[in-house]
Amino acid sequence: MSLNTTFLTYIYNNNLMTGTIKVNNSAFETGKDYYTMTMTCSNSRGIDTFVYHITSSNGNLPAIILGGSANAGTPWGCPFFGSWGGLSPYMDSIISLPNTMVSTLYSETHGIDNVPFYSYALGNVGGGNIGGGDAILIEIDADFPIFMGTPYVANNDPNYTEYRCTQDNNLSTYCTEIMVNNDLAHVSSAINYYSVTNTIPYNKVWSIQNYFKANGTIAQTKGYDFKIRPTAKIAMYVTNQIEGDATPNAHIVISEYPCYVKPYNAPDNAYAESSNIDSTYWWGEWQDTENGITYIGYGSTNIPIFESQEDAQKYFDGELTIDDAINSGDTTIRTSTIGDYLDTTDIPTINMSSSGVGVYVYALSEAQIKDIMSNYLYTTDPQTQTTIGDALWLWGNNPIDFMVDCYYIPFDISSFYTTINANLKFGTYQFTGTSFPAVKETNGNRLTLFSTTFEGVYGGWRDYTQFNYDLYLPFYGFFPLDIYRYLNHTIKCEMMFDLTTHNIRYYLYVDGKITDRIDASVGISIPIMATDMVNKSKHDRDIHYGVLTDSISAGASIGMGVTSNDFGGAVTGIIGGVSHIISGVKQYQELNTQATQGVHGGFSSSMNVYDVMYAYLRITERQAIIPSKVNDLYNYPSYYMGALASLSGYCEIEDVQLYSNATEEEQEEIRGLLKGGVIF
Amino acid sequence: MTVNAYNINLKLNSLDKTLNTPTQLSCSIKEPCDILNPVLMLKRNSSNLQYNYFYIPDFGRYYYVTSPIERDGPVDYLTLHCDVLKTWKSDILSSNGTVTRSNFYNKNIPEPLALSIPQETISYRKLSSALSGSTYILIVGG
Numbered sequence: 001m002s003l004n005t006t007f008l009t010y011i012y013n014n015n016l017m018t019g020t021i022k023v024n025n026s027a028f029e030t031g032k033d034y035y036t037m038t039m040t041c042s043n044s045r046g047i048d049t050f051v052y053h054i055t056s057s058n059g060n061l062p063a064i065i066l067g068g069s070a071n072a073g074t075p076w077g078c079p080f081f082g083s084w085g086g087l088s089p090y091m092d093s094i095i096s097l098p099n100t101m102v103s104t105l106y107s108e109t110h111g112i113d114n115v116p117f118y119s120y121a122l123g124n125v126g127g128g129n130i131g132g133g134d135a136i137l138i139e140i141d142a143d144f145p146i147f148m149g150t151p152y153v154a155n156n157d158p159n160y161t162e163y164r165c166t167q168d169n170n171l172s173t174y175c176t177e178i179m180v181n182n183d184l185a186h187v188s189s190a191i192n193y194y195s196v197t198n199t200i201p202y203n204k205v206w207s208i209q210n211y212f213k214a215n216g217t218i219a220q221t222k223g224y225d226f227k228i229r230p231t232a233k234i235a236m237y238v239t240n241q242i243e244g245d246a247t248p249n250a251h252i253v254i255s256e257y258p259c260y261v262k263p264y265n266a267p268d269n270a271y272a273e274s275s276n277i278d279s280t281y282w283w284g285e286w287q288d289t290e291n292g293i294t295y296i297g298y299g300s301t302n303i304p305i306f307e308s309q310e311d312a313q314k315y316f317d318g319e320l321t322i323d324d325a326i327n328s329g330d331t332t333i334r335t336s337t338i339g340d341y342l343d344t345t346d347i348p349t350i351n352m353s354s355s356g357v358g359v360y361v362y363a364l365s366e367a368q369i370k371d372i373m374s375n376y377l378y379t380t381d382p383q384t385q386t387t388i389g390d391a392l393w394l395w396g397n398n399p400i401d402f403m404v405d406c407y408y409i410p411f412d413i414s415s416f417y418t419t420i421n422a423n424l425k426f427g428t429y430q431f432t433g434t435s436f437p438a439v440k441e442t443n444g445n446r447l448t449l450f451s452t453t454f455e456g457v458y459g460g461w462r463d464y465t466q467f468n469y470d471l472y473l474p475f476y477g478f479f480p481l482d483i484y485r486y487l488n489h490t491i492k493c494e495m496m497f498d499l500t501t502h503n504i505r506y507y508l509y510v511d512g513k514i515t516d517r518i519d520a521s522v523g524i525s526i527p528i529m530a531t532d533m534v535n536k537s538k539h540d541r542d543i544h545y546g547v548l549t550d551s552i553s554a555g556a557s558i559g560m561g562v563t564s565n566d567f568g569g570a571v572t573g574i575i576g577g578v579s580h581i582i583s584g585v586k587q588y589q590e591l592n593t594q595a596t597q598g599v600h601g602g603f604s605s606s607m608n609v610y611d612v613m614y615a616y617l618r619i620t621e622r623q624a625i626i627p628s629k630v631n632d633l634y635n636y637p638s639y640y641m642g643a644l645a646s647l648s649g650y651c652e653i654e655d656v657q658l659y660s661n662a663t664e665e666e667q668e669e670i671r672g673l674l675k676g677g678v679i680f
Numbered sequence: 681m682t683v684n685a686y687n688i689n690l691k692l693n694s695l696d697k698t699l700n701t702p703t704q705l706s707c708s709i710k711e712p713c714d715i716l717n718p719v720l721m722l723k724r725n726s727s728n729l730q731y732n733y734f735y736i737p738d739f740g741r742y743y744y745v746t747s748p749i750e751r752d753g754p755v756d757y758l759t760l761h762c763d764v765l766k767t768w769k770s771d772i773l774s775s776n777g778t779v780t781r782s783n784f785y786n787k788n789i790p791e792p793l794a795l796s797i798p799q800e801t802i803s804y805r806k807l808s809s810a811l812s813g814s815t816y817i818l819i820v821g822g
Contacts (some may be wrong), residue, residue, distance in 0.1 A: 321775045363820040369816040399707040404819040412813030426820050460787035466796070474811060493808070499817060526816065613810040623799040630793050637789040640779040644772060652781040660771035663717060669773060673765060677781065679694040 023032055076154035079217075206234050207264060208301040223264030227271060235325070237306045237312040304328065361439040361499050365420050368436055369406070369526075372424060402426045407524040408503060410609040416444045416497045444496055444508070449473075449615050451492040457621070463487055473506050475611050478618065486510060493615060497522075530610040634677070647680040682706055683720065686733040690744055695765050695772065697742075702735065710757065715739050717746075720758040722744045733763075742766040 304325030419437035456463025684702035743760035
């Protein structure tokens, strides 16, 4: 590279310094492909540690090597720094800058005054001079923490590698990344820090994404992106994975600092700080097949998921690694072989057959049921029996045998079933000219019993710990509500009624998703008493026919051919005739007997039709005494991790990370006082 | 040695204390000396009774008086204990920790200072209109 530029340096005298920073520029050494510059700085303020920041306003500066050793060492590409003056080591690195603007090249700390260090500029330093004379600015940051942390790679740019240290610097606003050209990289150690600016400093995004598969299409329905500080680990553990539960929960636990969260589909400027370190985010795959409905969800996340909170904490503590996560190495969408997602509104229907096969269900009033029993099924009214065939059918069959069930329910079923007026049909016989409301389909509709937003009384923790909420449903009783599932959500209750079994089924929804299913029963059986005219009719017909035959036979035997020898036979014959006569008389007598009677159905508890006919909520509050001035004196319960400088008022702090010159005994006392409560 | 003596409204668990203009007193330290629990020896004077807070420049620390003044002849003895909060206030403010009570309010965190008493109140909210009417269901076979 040809170097034809005078190397000039201007010094920016940081207002923290009271002294003068002197820079001695030396001439470039010709004949070598590097330049040297010596700068010395004097610090009359007596600050123990300070940082030199070297920035370039000229992005064309190709490379700068910085160091504090008088030994120039070899040209660029080789390290030559070391511990200087016995103080903390500083960076030895080669920095090659891309041909774009960069603001900061390098920074290091020094512990003494008059620190000489050397700068080497390589290549065309741009435009004939370095930034028109202000290419390199040296700024001093007096407030710099000593602890550096450990370095890590912060980017994947092919042109340069960006190293950062894990130690947050919340005292400086200067950015101090080290950038090393990958071709020239030789970084022995990155002993620097990066600062928190007004922009989100976190450089890694974790994401959680929830998918549904509906009708063969995979669609993302919910997801979040998280950014946390590189020193903070993030993990989830699975909870509440109850079989049949449609909404398993997974908790995210952040090891330390608050994080920034945004919905997955929101722009980057939507990140907002979230102080929640135990927030519940839905994720997971599950199935619910108990009610014949299958839900399938898919999850996708690059956050390590552990089986328990204990394991997640072990991960934070370093006892477990990411490899121990249950989703280790698996960040793709997992597929399920369970089946297709079914819409909850599609319930299989049963169509009634019009051919007479199957059952017929009539939804009747009291007057109508009496009308059927008295005027159609058990009657001799010739107007009903329009043909001999009708009469024969009625008299030759027992209608009670076709009766499957008859019961009473204390509400109108029109909300659940649609009826059409139809002829009364019993078995294969249909009464013409009749009109009774018949239910065509047995599937029914769901009645929305109520839909409301379930709000707490106090809008805070007391709504969860001091209250019990019980939902009363007709014919079921009280159903205890899981407050954590239902509070501050929209709850809907749908009611279904099964005609054939008198069962009621309630579905509870939270924000449109089924969370509970409750079964109840209603109705009382109506016993139907009927006379068995079938056998009676048949018996009577037989009797009539049988007597005529016997009479002729008996008549033939009376008083004919009686001899001394046949006396017995004649007597027998007479006796036989008499017996026939007797049997005929007996049968005639049987004509006057009643047909047997039977009862269909039986009595069931009438309590099953008496109940509160609407849904209501019973709210039980256990009283809690909270002193009126407790928050004035003792502030509020918190769970915040971070710097103590932002606190005010009474505060209690645990696990203090104290960096101080205080003695160990003093530090222990400080920790004890902070834990017991200190007024900031 | 010279110490700064104060009479202030002392709140021991306050991170900072509002200090008025100090009175500089000449005194000695009773030896052997514990830097965290020194005993000052002052010339007997009734005004010594008013001082409850001190700064000892030689130790670079603030102290509060822990026990009543003891008198032995011409000497008043004041037993002090280091006020670590005031002394190391800047270090404390630059530290991090887990804050369990503070001005950062999270309404969903239960208040541990609340006391539950065995008293319940019950209220009701009607959620739906009543089911009405009646129906006889007749199911017949075909």
